Structures are given as C-alpha cells and as structure tokens.
Amino acid sequence: MRSRFAAALGLTLLASLAAAGVAHAQDSAQPGAQTPPQAAPAACEVPAYLLTTESTLPKVAEAVKNARPLTILVVGSRSSTILSSEASAYPAKLQAALKERLPSIPVNLSVELQSGKTAEEVDANLVKLVEAKGPTLVIWQTGTVDAMRSIDPDDFRGAIDEGVAALQKAGTDVILVNPQYSPRTETMISAPPYLDNMRVVAQQHDVPLFDRFAIMRHWNDAGDFDLFSTAHGIDLAKRVHDCLGRALSKFVVDSAHLDAAQQN
C-alpha cells in the first residue's frame, strides 16, 4: 500500500516537474533566436510560439502575390490608440513595418475606433465599415470593454462568432486581437473568460489570433517593460505600441506566408 502510494506520488511529482521544465525551457530557449531585422529601439522580442498560428490569411497572400495594394482596417477600442499621439499607436507602427517589409506594395491602413462598445455593439457596424473601406484584412481588437462590463462570456462568444462570420462572408481576412495585459487592474477586470472565448472563436473560424495579452505579459515577465509600475508617462505607451506594431507585422507576414510569396 505504502509503496503504491509512494509510486503514485513520485509519478505525479515527475509529471509536474516535466511540465514545468517544458514550459520553462520554452521561456528561456527563445531570446536571441529571432532578433528583428530592423534595429529595435526597445528589447522586446516575442517568443516564436506566441506568433505561431496554423490559420492563414489567403486574401492577403493573394493580394501580395498579384501586387495589388494591401488595405487594412483596424477596428478596436481605446487600447488601439494612444490619446493625443495616434501616430505612435500600434496600427500606425504596423503600417510602417509592413511598408518596410513589402516595399513594392502600397499598404493602406485605416483605424475605426469603437470606444466603449462591446463586441455585440461593434457587430452592428462591422459590415457597414467593411463595405465603406473594402479592406483585404480586418484586424479586430476586442474583449476589453466586454471584460470591464462583465458581459456574459457566452454572449461575448456569440457576438465575436457572428462578427467574424460576417467579415468572412464579406470576403475579408480577419485577425483577432485580444485585450492588453494590465497587471494593475487584474484585481478588478477578469480577462481569462474573454481570452478563452476569443481563442475558441478564432479556432472555430480558422482565423489567426494575435495574443496581445500573452505577448505583453511575456515582456513584463522578461523585464522588457515594467507594466505594473505607476511612474511612466506617455513614453512607455509609445514604446509598447511600437513593439506591438512590429510584432503584429511579423504575425501578418508569417500567417500569410508572405516571405515565401515574395521570393517567388
């Protein structure tokens, strides 16, 4: 009896150590593996596993292959901009980085802020926006407002499910962007149900999910940015958005397999 118990205990311990080891190896194996080609003003590398997705962006790939202009529409809430400094926010940085990576293709990008609106409220405008702008790719940043208002996670899932379906029906590629990692408000805003549901919808519709939350948490844990501290002005916001924009551009390029398309 006792030896069986010891064996079971040993096994459990071994399993947990192995799991922790794997996770740890992941954290530590990445740095240095992929420094971005451009000179990075802040050290904000993103581990490869956070930018890996099985889903693709066929419309984007096609546009680039045929050298058509790339039109991107960012739909988001207030965390998709920096008040009074929109040119430093991640959408503008994404555009700049894409232009650099795809010098032969015009990259148009517009931002439609839907401040304070839940996913369901944004749904109502999505199709209209797409018809007006005719984008190749819609980057939909959502979840924050729903988490703050504690919208029923099932309703939230239904809303993004509908939104993504409508976008796909309208013939655009979609990338979902989840909430920011915000340690200071962690005791007040419960993000996990919304993060989980976004992952589920992304999987069901086979659209890439840009895991902003995990990426920012990684930067915070790795010491690139101190997101917990109070004593930062607008400078921190600018640097974080710069890094997000560049990570997002890599994500777009990778999930549309543009590096391969360019070489052909």
Next chain:
Amino acid sequence: MEATAAAAAAPAITMPVAGERELRLDLFRGLALWLIFIDHLPPNILTWLTIRNYGFSDATEIFIFISGYTAAFVYGRAMQDVGFVVATARILRRVWQIYVAHVFLFTIFLAEISYVATSFENPLYTEEMGIMDFLKQPDVTIVQALLLRFRPVNMDVLPLYIVLMLFLPVILWLMRWKADVTLALSALLYALTWEYDLYLTAYPNGQWAFNPFAWQLLFVFGAWCALGGAARMSRILSSPLTLWICFAYLVAAFFVTLTWHVPQLSHLMPRRIEQWMYPIDKPNLDVLRFAHFLALAALTVRFLPRDWSGLKSPWLRPLILCGQHSLEIFCLGVFLAFAGHFVLAEISGGAALHALISICGILIMCGMAWVISWYKHSADKGASKAKSTGGNADLAGGSI
C-alpha cells in the same frame, strides 16, 4: 507492516468517530487555501505548483466540497442532538460571521482601489482604468456590495459560501429524511441550471462568477458523503475498475492542460474534441471539472488512509492548522493577495520578488493559524470552558 496491510483491507472511507478529527479534511482544506492564495497573486514560479495547471478542476472545488462535508458533519450532529431550530440558529450565526468577513474584505479592497485610482496614471491603460468609474457613485456601489451583487475579482468564493450555508438547514433536514433523494434533487437542480441557464445577476452587469445553482452540487455532495454516503460508496471506491477510470481521466486531463501551456502540442488535439470540450465552464461547474474533482478525490481517499502516520508529522502541521481555521485564513489569504498586488505595484521587482511574496504570504497564513489555535487552546481556555461543547464550528474540521 501488518498494520499497513490491515489499513489496505479496510474500507477506503469510514465515518469519523465522534469527537475525533478527520485530519485529512483539515490537510486538504489547508492545501486549498494555500492554492487559492497563490492563484490570486500574479503568476509566478509557485503558480506552477497549483493543481489547475495539471487538470480541469482547481482549489475551489476542494474548498467547497470539504466545506460541505464538515458543515454537514458538525451541524448534522447538532441537528440530531439539539433539534432543527437550535441547529438552524447556529448555522445562521455562522452565515453572519462569514458575511461580516466578506464586508470587511470589501472595505480593504475599496481602500486599495481608491488609492490606485488616484495615483495611477499610465496612458497605456486609459481604457482599463475606466473600471474605476464605479468610485464615482459610491452610494450605489456600496449598497450593491452589501447585497453581494457587486463583487470585485477574487472575492467571489465567500458570497457563494454564504448562499450555500444559508440553505444548509434545508439541505440537512432533507438529508436526515432521505439522503439519496436530497443528492438526486441537487443533481436535478444542477441539470436544470444547465438546461434553462439559471443564474444570479451581479452588479453592474453579468452574473455571479460562481453560480450557486450549479456549485451547490459539490456542497451537497460533500454533505452527503459526510452523512454516510462515503461509507456506502466504499465498495465502489476500492474497486480496481474505479481506480483505473480515475487514473485514465486524470492523465487525459493532464495532457489536455499540457496543450494550454505548450502551444506547440495543440495540433495534437483533434479539432472535434476541442469543439466539444471548450470552453470549460467554470461559473457553472462544468461536468469535466466536477468529474476531475471526483477522480482526484477518489484516488486521494484510496491512497491516503485516514490513519496515515504522516498526518501527525510536524511537516504537515502548518497545512493542517490553516485548514482548521479556514474562515480566518481564507480572509487573510484574500487580504494578503491584495497586499501582494500592492507591494508588486509599488516596488518593481522581478520573478524573485513575486515568488518571495507568495512564500511570505503562506508563512503569514501559517503564523496566523498558529496564533488562532493558541488563542483557542490556551488564551481563551478559562473563558470558554462553559460553551465549549456541542455545535462548536471548529470541532471535527470547523465549518468553513
């Protein structure tokens, strides 16, 4: 050697003999309290030790189950000895204590939030700071908090517990009539909750983070086990088939959770299973979570006999002490989690500081448990001699 063989032959669970403490309950409730505390802090190295990383269920299940078990054990006996009315009165007094504890924690939370709201200015988080808007109307917010409808993150367990305890007199009364029927009714309510989407609304929007209509199943199941159900199940629990089913389920759950932590593995998960399984619904106590807890519990009672000598070892003493004073230690844990957040916000420190704060918190919890137990056994001895018998919530595992 013979003693261990005898233990193996005995049923896996037996009713605790009157007056004798079931130390395993204290041990695992203490463990649940530690894990809840660690889970409430920002993720750090210790977070890897919490069971939610290795399966579907987490410490909340353990806590609610053991609370149901001990509450039924203590107040069930009171109901037998002194009758329904007196036992109900005692339960209601306990409910009041838990309610006061909850309001006390809310006050501390409010102080922390108000400080953060006035001192934190970071353009990166202008949107998220909108959550502080409730401070603009304290009249509504505080009343809603007193009604248990406004509950900040991490303060959801006590309201659930208050509601469950409020219904304990009815549950016990039914149990004494027909225990199995009570459990069946509880399961029926659980099923109806899933079928008809029953819930309690919260303020300003949304629902209770732990739906009492669903989570009552664990509580009632704990009560049912305490009032003889466990003894009747001992044959099932000791069969090798149960053992292997539980083991297989736990291993499967472990691999599923592994794919959350190691995204490279997620392509190994068949899509159809993913679509059927996700999301795993914590507010409504997903069946997968309940089953995971049952499997864990079944293996635990099987491999950890109640007379295991380790239960008396000084190494496990801190855990057991924490489990024996769980209301106080739970509240302290929530407070320490707030305090930990606060320290981390004021001093920017790395992973080491995060881990250090978790460890300090656990040490403080142990120290406090020791002090409380010293009060009970030494300081208050003369004063409480008269009322120390019967209905004492701390007998046989306490009531929360």
